[in-house]
Amino acid sequence: MGRKGLLLVFSGPSGAGKGTICRALLNEIPSLRLSVSATTRPSRSGEIEGKHYFFLKRDVFKKMIEDGQLLEWAEVYGNYYGTPLQYVQKTLAGGNDIILEIDIQGALQVKEKFPEAVLIFIVPPSKSDLKLRLLSRGADAEGEVARRLACVASEMNFAWRYDYIIINDVIDRAVSNAAAIIRAEKSKPGYLEDFLRNFSDEKTSDR
């Protein structure tokens, strides 16, 4: 079958649990691949080149932007971050599905270039639940929780531009919802183009 893979883009407010969901999916679905981002920020201790990031020099990254070799990119606090196009294209052409775990701006850039990308927004069940999660992580450095809660309020306005929303109340249910979305996307006529063509072309004797 000449089926191409799915381009799956996950984003959502920090603390919503998208990392956990993506890791569980990668464990569960062997054909899934994770896209590795490129960045110009220095690597931190424990980070592995090609696993956590591709660490690039600024001039290399800028050349990739110019040459259209990035599916999406952004500059954050003076560092560049982006998704190398080549690995994504190769994975999809090989018939594997690929996950991008990127921010909202990046996700919308991807949708513009690849309208067939599947955008999934992971959200906490409520603001008060998110607040509890952030506090229990101990991540509360002076007003950090308040800052994140203000952030989530504005991020939620983008939920409408996503194809799917997964409410992460119970992690197992959230993961199986994500798996269901993947199955559903593979049941769309566009994805089954080859099957439909082969079906029509099949010759059967008249009886």
Next chain:
Amino acid sequence: MGRKGLLLVFSGPSGAGKGTICRALLNEIPSLRLSVSATTRPSRSGEIEGKHYFFLKRDVFKKMIEDGQLLEWAEVYGNYYGTPLQYVQKTLAGGNDIILEIDIQGALQVKEKFPEAVLIFIVPPSKSDLKLRLLSRGADAEGEVARRLACVASEMNFAWRYDYIIINDVIDRAVSNAAAIIRAEKSKPGYLEDFLRNFSDEKTSDR
């Protein structure tokens, strides 16, 4: 939650197994309801009023057409068949999902009136597979198999107008694909409108 139910429309070539899939889904998902069609044809032995069909007089059926009380209808060999609108609307408003098992023309009528309806096309894995199924059913009254195979070829042209296609190769997989489609549809922003609104309206103390 003021969530409305899903309107699920199943069609597909005869012999593809849509009846089996719909029955399995109704068993598996307690909130699912099956829509009962109305018809003017006489009831056959064993058929129960309100379960297999609502058996109506021609003038009653025609009045329903005039009054816009049918979601879709058709005249086949001189008899009318159609889907009463009221039961569908009541079921959806009550938050339950409803299955319509109807032909292609009916499905396309429904999509026109209810663009949010989810159209699912059940297909056999191949023409030769369908041929085997039809023969093994013993349904081969003189050229019947050839007639059905000719039919399926033209019916497959409508597959593109459906939201989803389920290839019924293994029945359990077909049923779980259908269940996945239902879960995915319930993860769309439009379906989660109330959740998104409630989320935004929620007040949390600043920390």
